Amino acid sequence: xxxxxEHEEEQAKCVWVQGPIIVGxxxxxxxxxxxxxxxxxPSVILEKSDCIASLWQQKTYDxxxxxxxxxFCELPHMGFPEDFPKxxxxxQFVSYMESYASHFKIKPRFNQTVQSAEFDSASGFWRxxxxxxEYISRWLIVATGENAEPVIPEIFGIExxxxxxxxxxxxxxxxxxxxxxxxxxxxxNSGMEVSLDLCRYNAVPHMVVRNTVHVLPRxxxxxxxxxxxxxxxxxxxxxxxxxxxxxxxxxxxxxTDRLGLRRPKxxxxxxxxxxxxxxxxxxxxxxxxxxxxxxxxxxxxxxxxNGSRFMDGQEKEFDxxxxxxxxxxxxxxxLKGCDFFSKEGMPKTPFPNGWKGENGLYTVGFSRRGLLGxxxxxxxxxKDVADQWRTNTKECRNSWNSHIILLKQS
Numbered sequence: 001x002x003x004x005x006e007h008e009e010e011q012a013k014c015v016w017v018q019g020p021i022i023v024g025x026x027x028x029x030x031x032x033x034x035x036x037x038x039x040x041x042p043s044v045i046l047e048k049s050d051c052i053a054s055l056w057q058q059k060t061y062d063x064x065x066x067x068x069x070x071x072f073c074e075l076p077h078m079g080f081p082e083d084f085p086k087x088x089x090x091x092q093f094v095s096y097m098e099s100y101a102s103h104f105k106i107k108p109r110f111n112q113t114v115q116s117a118e119f120d121s122a123s124g125f126w127r128x129x130x131x132x133x134e135y136i137s138r139w140l141i142v143a144t145g146e147n148a149e150p151v152i153p154e155i156f157g158i159e160x161x162x163x164x165x166x167x168x169x170x171x172x173x174x175x176x177x178x179x180x181x182x183x184x185x186x187x188x189n190s191g192m193e194v195s196l197d198l199c200r201y202n203a204v205p206h207m208v209v210r211n212t213v214h215v216l217p218r219x220x221x222x223x224x225x226x227x228x229x230x231x232x233x234x235x236x237x238x239x240x241x242x243x244x245x246x247x248x249x250x251x252x253x254x255x256t257d258r259l260g261l262r263r264p265k266x267x268x269x270x271x272x273x274x275x276x277x278x279x280x281x282x283x284x285x286x287x288x289x290x291x292x293x294x295x296x297x298x299x300x301x302x303x304x305x306n307g308s309r310f311m312d313g314q315e316k317e318f319d320x321x322x323x324x325x326x327x328x329x330x331x332x333x334x335l336k337g338c339d340f341f342s343k344e345g346m347p348k349t350p351f352p353n354g355w356k357g358e359n360g361l362y363t364v365g366f367s368r369r370g371l372l373g374x375x376x377x378x379x380x381x382x383k384d385v386a387d388q389w390r391t392n393t394k395e396c397r398n399s400w401n402s403h404i405i406l407l408k409q410s
Contacts (some may be wrong), residue, residue, distance in 0.1 A: 002209065002327075013132070013133050014133070014134050014135075014136060015044070015133050015134065015136070016136055016137075017042075017043075017044045017135055017136065017137040018038065018042055018137075019035065019041045019042040019043040019044070019137070019139070019315070019385075020032075020041075020043045020044075020137055020138075020139035020140065020141050020360075020362070020385060020391075021043070021044055021046065021117075021126060021128050021135050021137045021139065021140050021141065022043050022044065022045045022141045022143050022144035023044075023045075023046050023053075023114050023117065023128070023140070023141070023142055023143055023144055023149075024045070024046075024135060024142070024144040024145065024365070025045045025052045025053070025054075025108040025110075025143075025354060026051075026052070026053050026054070026055060026056075026143065026144075026145055026365070027053060027075060027097060027106070027365070027371055027374055028143040028144075028145050028364040028365030028374045028377075028378070029045050029047070029141075029143035029364075030045075030052060030053075030075060030097060030100055030101055030104075030106055031075045031076055031374055031375055031378035032141055032143060032362075032364050032377075032378040032381050032382060033045055033104065033106045033189065034075065034076060034077055034078070034100065034103075034106065034378075035076050035077065035378045035379050035381065035382030035383075036106050036381075036382045036385065036386075037105070037106075038077060038382065039382055039383075039385070039389070040177070041382070041385060041386060041389055043141075044135060044137075045106065045107075045108035045109065045143075046108070046109055046112040046114055046128065046130060046135065046157055047108040047109065047110050047111075047112060047137055048111070048112065048113040048114070049110065049111070050110045050111055051105075051110065052097055052098065052101055052108060053094060053097045054340070055147060055169075055327075056093060056094050056097070056338035057094055057149075058125070058170075059150075059169035059170070059171065061090075061152070061168065061172055061190075061193070061194065062090070062172050062173045063089045063090075063173070063193070063197050064089070064090040065088065065089050065090065065188060065283075066087050066088050066093060067087075067126075067218065067226075067283075068087075068224065068226045068281075068370065068371075069086050069087065069224045069226070069227060069279045070084055070085075070086060070087070070088055071369070072224075072226060072227070072230075072370070072372050073088075073093070073370070073371040073372070074371070074375065074380075075097075075100055075371070075374075076375045076378055076379050077104075078099075078100055078103055078104075081096070084096070090239075093348045094219065103244045111132070112130040112131075112132075113130055113131055114128055114129070114130055114334050115129050115131065115334060116128075116129045116334055116335075116336050117129070117140055117334055117335050117336065118335075118336040118337050118338075119140075119337065119338065119359045119360075119361070121359075124138065124359075124362065125137060125138060126138070126139065126140040126359075126361075128140065137360075138360050139360040139361075139362065139366060139385055140360060140361050140362070141223065141342050141363070141365075141381060142331060142335065142361070142362070142363045142364070142366075143364045143365055144329065144330060144331060144365070145328055145329070145365035145366065145374075146276070146327070146328075146346070146365065146366055146368065147326075147327035147328075147329055148327065148328070148329055148330040148331075148345075149327060149329075149330045150167045150168075150169045150323075150325075150326075150327055150328075151326045151327060151328050152167060152323065152325065153185070153323065153325050153327045155185070155300055155303055156301070156302045156303065156322065157302040157303040157304060158264040158303040158321075160246035160303060160304060160305045160308075161303050161304070161305065161306075161307075161321060162305050162306065162319040163271070163318060163319050163320050163321065164319070164321070165320070165321045165323070166189045166322055166323070167318070167320075167322075167323045167325070168186075168191075168322060168323065168324045168325075169327075170192055171263045171322055173197065173201075174194075174197040174198040174199075174200055174201035174203055176199050177198055177201065177203045177319070177320055178201040178202060178203060179201075179202050179203060180203045180318075180319035180320055181203070181204045181206070181316070181317065181318045181319050181320075182202070182203050182204065182205050182206065182318060182320045182321070182322060183200055183205075183206050183208065183297075183300075183307070183308055183316075183320070183321045183322070184198070184205050184206065184207045184208065184322045184324055185208045185300065185323050185324060185325060186207075186208065186323065186324030186325045186326065187207055187208065187209040187210075187213050187261070187280070187296075187324075188213070188278065188280060188324060188326060189278065189280050189281065190206070190324040190326070191207055191208075191284040191324030192215075192280050192282070192283075193283065193285065194322055194324055195207045195285055195288070195294045196283070196284050196288055196294070199288050199293050199294060204293075204295070205293075205294050205295070205297075205394065206295040206297050206318070207289075207294055207296055208295075208297050208298070208300055208315065209260055209261060209262075209296055209297065209298065210297065210298070210299040210300075212262045212263060212264040212265075212281065213262070213263070213264070213279075213280060214250070214263055214264060214267075214268040214271065214279035215253065215256050215261055215263075215279065215280045215282055215286065216245060216249050216253075216268060216279050216280070216281055216282065217248075217249060217252050217253050217282055218281040218282060218283055220245075220248045220249075220252065221248070222237040225281060226281075227325060228245070229241060229245060229269055232244060233269070238267070238269060238270055238273075239267060239270065241267075241269060242267025242268055242269050242270055242410055243267065245267070245269070246263070246267065246268070247269060253282060253286055256286070258297075259286070259289050259290065259296060260289075260296035260297075261289075261296065264342065272368065273351070273368070276346075276368040296394055297310055297314070297316075298311045298312045299309050299311040303321070306318070308321075310331070315330055321332075328344070328345060329344065329345025329346060329366070330345060331345040332344075332345050338357070338361065340357040340361060346366055347363055347366050351367050351368065351369070351373075352367070354366060354367060355367070355377040355380055355381060356381070356384065360383045362385075363377070364377045364378050364381060364396065365377070
């Protein structure tokens with residue numbers, strides 16, 4: 001491979017990183033940087049935006065709260081403040097992450113969009129290029145996570161629609177849609193919560209439910225549904241745990257099939273582990289569906305100038321369309337020459353071993369197990385790097401110096 005000067009006409013500067021390069025300053029990137037600091041290992045975080053946790057700060061709606069109790073959402077080595085509620089708000093979670101970064105003296109390099117990252121087998125280093133620099137290290141930690149970019153579906157006729165179209169990443173509050181008829185495409189946690197929020201502003205949401213979906217109460221018998229599942233899985237087979245969860249759900253929230261929310265044949269936890277599809281934890285949307293304030297619609301056949309035609313033959317007019325269609329990984333767009341990730345941008349190696357690749361490549365935030373999985377993987381990565389750091393310190397330094405000379409001459 002050529003030198004940095006040969007890579008870029010404007011002679012992008014080379015930055016030699018003694019510890020790992022971490023791509024992404026969300027919860028995953030912060031967690032692994034903090035875990036490395038506990039082993040006194042430096043790192044450099046490259047972040048494309050101008051702040052930490054940009055998804056939380058810039059692309060989430062105002063009323064968002066953590067869906068799980070705070071004890072399941074803590075980052076390693078530092079818990080939430082004791083006075084935080086059981087389900088912290090978006091703003092509380094952001095303040096927690098800012099305190100976390102400050103406590104561990106984490107200072108990401110902002111406005112550094114990674115254009116490519118590739119392992120140089122000749123030198124044994126990762127070369128990570130941004131718009132103005134090339135960073136070089138023995139280790140690369142991919143921390144951009146499962147939710148890096150919005151998913152914008154192709155819907156026939158959508159270009160004809162005369163009203164406003166927005167992904168939930170741009171949705172802040174139902175106040176922007178007051179008194180409107182709104183088509184919400186998607187029935188996951190975001191689709192449910194956006195529909196609920198719209199009701200608060202006298203809007204009339206029509207929520208599209210194209211596929212099957214598991215809806216569970218956020219709490220069962222006074223305990224977090226997720227907490228109950230975690231406890232039961234330690235002692236019982238997964239399929240039995242799913243049967244118990246669905247039994248309690250049917251007793252507490254009723255048969256959701258009658259509301260147009262058909263359940264998958266596979267249980268909620270088994271489905272989550274296999275596909276990453278998260279069950280919806282109800283925070284009030286079901287009652288609005290039962291009352292008729294949220295209309296459940298079947299799949300969209302076509303978007304028209306004034307509204308939508310549906311698969312069941314209905315046609316309705318709408319003022320706005322909100323795409324609650326989720327997010328996806330963006331790793332395939334910038335990680336080159338590596339087959340560790342699938343074309344969807346997820347590790348091919350199944351959980352619990354998807355955190356480590358070859359040649360010093362690591363991933364955090366891709367376990368499909370939320371922040372709990374992120375924390376676990378961050379600790380594993382830091383320990384693995386620390387083992388190499390301690391046992392090969394002298395050898396690594398000599399190799400480092402010789403490779404720097406070779407790279408400068410290449």
